[in-house]
Amino acid sequence: MTLDRRTFTHALALGSLAGPLSSRAQAAYPSKPVRIICPFAPGGGSDFIARVAATRLAERLGQPVVVENRPGAGGTLGSELGVKAAPDGYTLLLVAGSYTVNPALYKLSFDPVADITPVIQLSRGAYVLCVNAKLPVKTLQELLALARKDPGKLTFASSGPGGHLHVVTEYLLDMAKVKATHIPYKGTGPAINDLLAGNVDMLFGGTEGMMQHVKSGKLRALAVGTAKRLPAYPDIPSVAESGLPDYDVVAWHGLVAPKGLPPAVLARLNADLNAVLKAKDMEDRLEPTGVGAAGGTPEQFGALIQAEIVRYGKVIRDAGIRAE
Template identity: 55%
Template sequence: MKNNNPSKEKKSMNPMHRARVRIALAIAALLAAPSLAHAQAADWPNKPVRIVVPFAPGGGSDFIARYIARRLSEELKQPFIVENKPGAGGNIGAEQGIKSPPDGYTLTLIASSYTVNPSVYKINFDPVADMTPIVQISQGPLLIVVNPNVAAKTLGELVALAKAKPNEIYFASSGSGSIVHAASEYFNLKAGTKMTHVPYKGSGPAMTDTIAGQTQVFFSSASTAMPQINAGKLRVLAVTTSKRIPALPNTPTVIEAGVPGYDVTLWHGLIGPKGMPPEIVNKINAAVVKALKLKETEDQLQNDGVAPAGGTPQQFGTTIKTEIEMWRKVVADASIKAD
């Protein structure tokens, strides 16, 4: 006789059989997932992509983000929209970007301060494990500049002066716990000097007081310092990168000037949330690297005092990991704290 009660059939199903069905369904889902992800990646982007910038509009990070967004929009045929989310040294915007879905529709532009922040702020994400590196966009030095009245024409003379007058030479920074503060304290450690830190709320006031002679030394971005150097209001002693820069061919690196092992680079790059499909990561990387090879890109970045970078996602990831460890030691050794 036919059983017209489906619930009886369901109840009478062997428990082992039910377990096998569940396992089979789970395996089917796992097998289907890569195909679905591949299909989504192949179709990406099919809607606007946002680039979270963890800094205020109008600065160097914002400029670079908007330039790259325009290039990506042209290359990938979808709008790339910049959203500024400043605060907490860049941590608010970085966290928002990193905690977005890993579908390629939210990217985050980070700066080299991203690798300092984990050591000076309490952050709510893992700066390595919770993100996907995509591409390094730019690279450039800080310029070590002094007020013209400082009795040091070379970096070696500044080191000698600072050692002769411990704690009497004052260096400005854009804020406690900033990349400028960390780079300056790193110099103290490497050179064996004891210059005294004076924090400001931003590079503008720090520059103003260095020109006025309230502070004597400032580790400045090239875009901020070059007009003042050209006007004779500041003297440049060295660049912090391991190589000289075209804009200042006669200015030595810190290493050349007698402080071995000192190398600090300012950079910008794109990251995404962890778990982004490699196909999407590689597509963005290729589009950015293509843009970085353009003469227009070189000229635009040079206006901000930096040069194109490029490279693979893996290379950018290695840079981030290496610098996080380097700054962790510097912050501990110099007792650096954020505002």
């Protein structure tokens, strides 16, 4: 009886300590390097955002934050690796708009909503619709009128079939009730090169890659995809004010973690990243490219992901888009 009583008392003591021990373990976060999985190749816009965030976050956490590029299958390979990692805060996944189109294109091995913990939206940017400067149009209305005269004659480039650029362009064409022929490329770089050469007529691309060619006079910017004009480029109208008032497409990036991330770790990451995004040097780094810092709560970012999965799923089904 004495042994049983002692055992019982010892068990109670251990139980009472479990909570404080767990809290202390979470409070010690991070005690080792953190990695951010970027499911795209080095050198692109997603890689740029991941590395800027990693550098600033490392300063806040006091631990190295390493970017690990895992490209392939439209970002699904790296996403699977990130989502299925241990939910301890030491593996984060960079996600972009493509994360919300992939559920309608691929048979995923994870639930893109239920299997993640949204952490924060990092950036809010825009795509700009550009045409080769030799194309005889100066506004979006003129481009759409030209497309209506000869359905399917005009061509549009994308970074690949089923990619975010493909989907948002089809979204615009469907809303405008016009037809154009899709010419897919293996990445945004080759698509821009062929647009510059005049081999395709138009491309919806990120401002960071397109505006240098607009400034040189080789491309003409017709509209930005966000609902309002960009402060960095106030002379370029939005698609919404150019006749399609319901069109609003944001080129965004954010961080998620696997499902089950401890609340204390989530709160630490969200607070530190919000502080990073509000810093003046971050604004100075992003604004010249037409990209703005976002921030906000995990709940806000989760709502964005869910809403865009629904929206782009419909666009993909209506347009019959398939990944290749």
